[in-house]
Structures are given as C-alpha cells and as structure tokens.
Amino acid sequence: MLQATDLRKSYGANAAVAGVSLTVNPGEIVGVLGPNGAGKSTTISMMCGLVRPDAGTVTIAGDAVGEDASAVKRRIGLVPQEISLYEDLSAIGNLELFGALYAITGSVLHERVHAALELVGLADHARLKPATFSGGMKRRLNIACALVHDPDVLLLDEPTVGVDPQSRNAIFANIESLRSRGKAIVYTTHYMEEAERLCDRIVIVDHGRVVASGTKESLRRILPATQVRRAEVEGPIDDEVLAFLAAHGLVVREAEARGSLEDVFLHLTGKQLRDAP
Amino acid sequence: MNALAALVQKDLILYFSNRRAILITLAAPILIAAFFGAVLGGPPKKPARVPVAVVDLDASSVSKSMVAAMKADTAFALEESSEPEATARVREGKVRAAVAIPKGFGDEATRALFRADAKRPQVTIYYDPSQAVTLALVKGLLTEHAMKAVSQAAFSGETGMKVIADSRAALKTSPAIDEGERKDLLSLFDSLERVQSRGAAPGASRGLGSQGFSMPFETRDSEVTSGGDRKYNAYAHSFAGMGVQFILFMGIELGVGLLLMRRVGLWKRLRAAPVSRTLLLGSRIVSGTLIALLLVAGIYAAAIAVFGVRIEGSVIGFIGVAIAFALLASTFGLLIAALGRTPEATRGIAILATLLLVMLGGAWVPTFVFPEWLQSATLVVPTRWAIDGLDAMTWRGLGIDAAVFPIGAMLACSAVFAWISMRRFDWEE
Numbered sequence A: 001m002l003q004a005t006d007l008r009k010s011y012g013a014n015a016a017v018a019g020v021s022l023t024v025n026p027g028e029i030v031g032v033l034g035p036n037g038a039g040k041s042t043t044i045s046m047m048c049g050l051v052r053p054d055a056g057t058v059t060i061a062g063d064a065v066g067e068d069a070s071a072v073k074r075r076i077g078l079v080p081q082e083i084s085l086y087e088d089l090s091a092i093g094n095l096e097l098f099g100a101l102y103a104i105t106g107s108v109l110h111e112r113v114h115a116a117l118e119l120v121g122l123a124d125h126a127r128l129k130p131a132t133f134s135g136g137m138k139r140r141l142n143i144a145c146a147l148v149h150d151p152d153v154l155l156l157d158e159p160t161v162g163v164d165p166q167s168r169n170a171i172f173a174n175i176e177s178l179r180s181r182g183k184a185i186v187y188t189t190h191y192m193e194e195a196e197r198l199c200d201r202i203v204i205v206d207h208g209r210v211v212a213s214g215t216k217e218s219l220r221r222i223l224p225a226t227q228v229r230r231a232e233v234e235g236p237i238d239d240e241v242l243a244f245l246a247a248h249g250l251v252v253r254e255a256e257a258r259g260s261l262e263d264v265f266l267h268l269t270g271k272q273l274r275d276a277p
Numbered sequence B: 001m002n003a004l005a006a007l008v009q010k011d012l013i014l015y016f017s018n019r020r021a022i023l024i025t026l027a028a029p030i031l032i033a034a035f036f037g038a039v040l041g042g043p044p045k046k047p048a049r050v051p052v053a054v055v056d057l058d059a060s061s062v063s064k065s066m067v068a069a070m071k072a073d074t075a076f077a078l079e080e081s082s083e084p085e086a087t088a089r090v091r092e093g094k095v096r097a098a099v100a101i102p103k104g105f106g107d108e109a110t111r112a113l114f115r116a117d118a119k120r121p122q123v124t125i126y127y128d129p130s131q132a133v134t135l136a137l138v139k140g141l142l143t144e145h146a147m148k149a150v151s152q153a154a155f156s157g158e159t160g161m162k163v164i165a166d167s168r169a170a171l172k173t174s175p176a177i178d179e180g181e182r183k184d185l186l187s188l189f190d191s192l193e194r195v196q197s198r199g200a201a202p203g204a205s206r207g208l209g210s211q212g213f214s215m216p217f218e219t220r221d222s223e224v225t226s227g228g229d230r231k232y233n234a235y236a237h238s239f240a241g242m243g244v245q246f247i248l249f250m251g252i253e254l255g256v257g258l259l260l261m262r263r264v265g266l267w268k269r270l271r272a273a274p275v276s277r278t279l280l281l282g283s284r285i286v287s288g289t290l291i292a293l294l295l296v297a298g299i300y301a302a303a304i305a306v307f308g309v310r311i312e313g314s315v316i317g318f319i320g321v322a323i324a325f326a327l328l329a330s331t332f333g334l335l336i337a338a339l340g341r342t343p344e345a346t347r348g349i350a351i352l353a354t355l356l357l358v359m360l361g362g363a364w365v366p367t368f369v370f371p372e373w374l375q376s377a378t379l380v381v382p383t384r385w386a387i388d389g390l391d392a393m394t395w396r397g398l399g400i401d402a403a404v405f406p407i408g409a410m411l412a413c414s415a416v417f418a419w420i421s422m423r424r425f426d427w428e429e
C-alpha cells in the first residue's frame, strides 16, 4: 500500500533523514522506533507530502505523493506529533472541518464524524471544546481528526505522548481495530514497549538511517545469546537460589514480582478511561 | 459544505468566539472616534465666538462707540481689561488676541481720515502665535468697527466740525495742491459742514451724519454640506478615520495569526489535506473581509444610533466603499504575513506602518489641513481612498459617482496585495 524508497532530507549540513525505505501493507502496523532527533517526524512529513524529499519517492498504491492538492492525499490520514486541534471549536466542529477539507459532506460526514467519536470514546463530549479536555482526551481527538475521511494509510507520529495508561491502552485498542479493518499504519515512537506490543514489524532508525528492521522475533535474534543477562523465573527466589547464583558469579540486582508495574497500576486504578466528567 | 466554506466558517467562529476581543475591537474605535469627533466640532452647531480682549486707553467717544460695537458683534466674545492683564490673558491662552486702542485715537483717526499727511494712530494687536489665523479675523473686525465709529465722528458733532475746520485751514495754505483740486476739496468740505449742521439741529432726521460709514454689504453665512436641513457632523469624519485604523489593526492580527499558525501542528494538518494553497490563503481573505465588514457595520451602527452620523450620499456607494475597504484590510493582513518573518517582529513593524498610513490618509486630522504638497502626495495612500470615500458617502452627501474612484482604487490595490501574498508567502517559518 505505502512504499517509501530511499528518502533523504537535509537541513543545511544536518542530514535529518539519510536513506530511509519502508513498505507497509494493508492490515499491518509498522513501527518506526528511534530516539529524539532520529528523523522520525521528518520521514512522516515526507510520506504525506508536507516536506519535499531531497531524494527518494513515496507512493500509495502506485501513485506518487507530492506537495500539490492531488487526490492521493485523500488516502492518507496524518496524526501530527503535536496536538493539532482548534481549541475553540467543539470536538465535532474540528471533525467536521477536517472532513470538509477532504470533500466529505452531508450525511456521510455526519456518520463518519460520529463513528470517529465513538471509536475514540468521545461521543459524550462531542459538543465540548478541546480547551476543556484532558491531555488524553485531546490525544484521542487528535487521532479521530485523521479518521473522518476514512484513509487507507494512517501515519501516527508519537500519538501517545503524555497520556495515562488508561488512555494509552484505549488508543492501542483503537489502532488495533483500525488494523483489523485493513488500514496500513505507520506508528512512530521511542518507547520499546509500545513498538513491541503493537507493531507487526519494526524499523529502528538513528541519525536518519535505518539501523535494523524486521519482526520483533527477528530483531531479538540480533543480540548474541551471551549478552542475555535477564532471566524470568517461575516460583519464589529464596536464599538457596540466591546462594546458587552467587556461586556462579551472578548478582541479582532487582527482583520483580510477576507482572509489570503497569499491571500493578492498572490492577489498583482499573481500566476505566479518566475523561473529565 | 465545501472546503472553502468550512474554512471561512471556522475563521468566523474562532474570531467571534473571543467576545472580549470583539468588544475591544469595537469599543476602541467607537470611543476614540467619539473623542475626536467631540474635540473637532461634535454634532452640528453654530461657530464658536472667538475670545478677544480689548484695552481702551483712549476712552474718547470714538473709542467707546467702537468698543460697544465690537461687544455687540456675535463673532467675538469681548472682554475689556488693562494692557498688562490683556497680554497676560493672551499668553495664558485664555483669549486669542488683545486689541489696544492708544490714547488720542479718536482725534488722530478722525483727522487721518481726510488728510494723507496726518499722523495715524497705532492700534496694537497682541496675538497667540498658535492661533495665528485669528489675527486676520481680529483685523477685519477692527477695520469694520473703526471705520464706522471714526466716520460717524467725522460727519457729526464737535469733533467733526473741528476736524473739517482744521483740514480747510491746512488745505488753503498747502502749496503742494493745484488750484482746481483745492477748489473741489473746499466745496466737499462745504457740503460736509452742511450735513453736520443739519444732523446737529434738533429733531433732524437720522442721516449719514449720525450713522457714519457702514459696511457696503452684508454677509449671510451658509454651510456647504449635503444641503437640506443636515449640517456637518465632525463624528462622521472621526468614525471613518478610526474605523479604518482599527479595522487595519484587525487585518494585522489576522496576518500575524497566520504566522503563528505556521508554528503549530494544525498547519501540518491543513497542508496535508488535499486543498490547494490558493484555497487556504483565499479562505483567509474571504474570512478577513467578512470580519472587517461586520466591524464596519458595528462601528457605523454606533455612529448612526448615538452620534447622529447619517449616510447623506449614496447608500449603495457606502456599501461599495465598505466592501472594497474590507477587502483591502484583509489582503493587507495577508501581505503582512507574506512579507513578515517571525510573528513578533512583524506585528511591531506592521502597526507602525499602519499608523503612518492612517495618519497620511487623514484618519486623525482631515487631509484638508495638510500643506498642499502633502495633500497631493497622499492621493496615492490607500487609507486616504477609504476615508475620502466614507466621508463622501456620509457628511459630504455625494452620489455614487464619487464612490467609483475610491472603490476602484481599493479593489485594484487589494488585487495587487493578494497577488504578492500568494506568490511570496512562505509555507514554513
């Protein structure tokens, strides 16, 4: 569906993106994982025609993406890294405006707007202004605004920055349901756990270059086995076990109860979304 | 709803959802126009009396009748005082000028009326240099009343008879005059003496002798405005001026808003949509024009309802000027966004440029008080077209033909602004 080939972009002497290629198929989530300044946002901008690449091409189902008002742009939904909403227009007003920009009108617009609100769980807040929303609600509306025109390709640039685990899980569920509807999804992040949990394939970028790519399993195999210093054990770790490990020159720095801290957090606070009343 | 309509609707909602800002955009021009209007004339009224002081050092019958006549003149508010006090009043700005009638004025002036060689009394006029135009006014007033009082004295009473007798004696002995002229002048004096003695007789009809010379004409003062019962209303001009100024400020805010927009993610979202750049910028022109028009309507609604301003000329012309100006203000804002770099720097420079433009356009003081070269130089200033156009359709009461030039000029200017903006606007900061 989406095909980016050898994208390059420099700002002065700084090569923001220096040869990134990736392919995304329908019903697939490709994670672009990289630290700050790796070139993730620049890559996304080139894929939706906001930034003209110095070299390389982007096509969607074979049609080249350009800077113009071409029809191919209708097939892309962009969720910018910053929350990009009109704070003084109601949630529904924002969705209707972005729908209208993609030539969606009348009853179709009405249906799509409500479906998008429903998906991100904001149907009860449709008439309120984002200015009154919590960070998590804004993030979800930020995603909904890219869905009204029902794009085939969804570009999500760090869509979960600054949200609580409840909203994050809701967003993950939304994205998974979009995948199941056959969307081709690009998801950038610098959180490994996110990439691990959500993505079918992962492209790791650094300094504008792809340093590795593949499925989670194939990426794990890159690490030599001797480097593995982490083991998960079933059952209690008692003094006997610790003594055994010490005898083999191993130090236990940290012992974790079963499940992650997030599991504990969610166990204590529940999965209910924390939207403003 | 298509993309353009949606974008324009969004701009209008965002602009008008900020009620406090709207109130300020509307209240500021109305308050300032009310102030300027009140200071520069207010609603229709009679010309004010000019305050003038008079010092009568002569206290003769001639000077006294002169002062009495000046007091009766409605053009002036006359106060009598001593010379030092009068000059102090001028210095303080309490009176515009002070007239000092010297000692011996009555006698000397009457004599000087008939004899070229006689000593002329000197009347001093102290005037406020910041009000120099009143000097001519006071001179004119003085001439009228002095001529009347002096000639009255010359043709009647004791003074007159004595002056004629003196003049006759001087004429008889003067060697410089030829015989024929001497004879004619002597017979003129004879007739004058006859007039004087007739005026002095009891029960005599009041002829020339008792009245002196008077102005050989009278004036009827008629204001030239839109005619009918309507009179010039200074508010009409001040509302045009302040309306233009503040609506241009609104244009700047829209332009700066666009520059700020370029910094946020929303800008990416708009540009990622399949709409052309022309449509994105065009929607800003349309919404800016509509906002400006609504502001014009609000400002003039107050001017009409509260300050008695009337559209005395063509209503269609007025609407045309308003639309053309609204378009001008909107494209001006876009031009600023296209030429500016950062929003902060752009706002400062734009406000300065706008103040200059509105000053030269006559928003603060009407252009007719400018020196002549400036009046013709400012003919190319777009704000002048707007203000002249609004003036023409309001208090000047001119027809639609007077609106054609301002409308055409503003539309042409808007087209140039829009064209430059579309070409020059940077899509990224």
Ligand SMILES: Nc1ncnc2c1ncn2[C@@H]1O[C@H](COP(=O)(O)OP(=O)(O)OP(=O)(O)O)[C@@H](O)[C@H]1O
Binding pocket: A011, A014, A015, A016, A017, A034, A035, A036, A037, A038, A039, A040, A041, A042, A043, A081, A190
């Ligand atoms: N418009 C620009 N002008 C100049 N340099 C830029 C511009 N946009 C990005 N860069 C530079 O390009 C590099 C990549 O930036 P980019 O925003 O793509 O990184 P990122 O991976 O999205 O980072 P983050 O995780 O912080 O969002 C950075 O060094 C950045 O400073």
Ligand SMILES: [Mg+2]
Binding pocket: A040, A041, A042, A081, A157
């Ligand atoms: Mg980024």
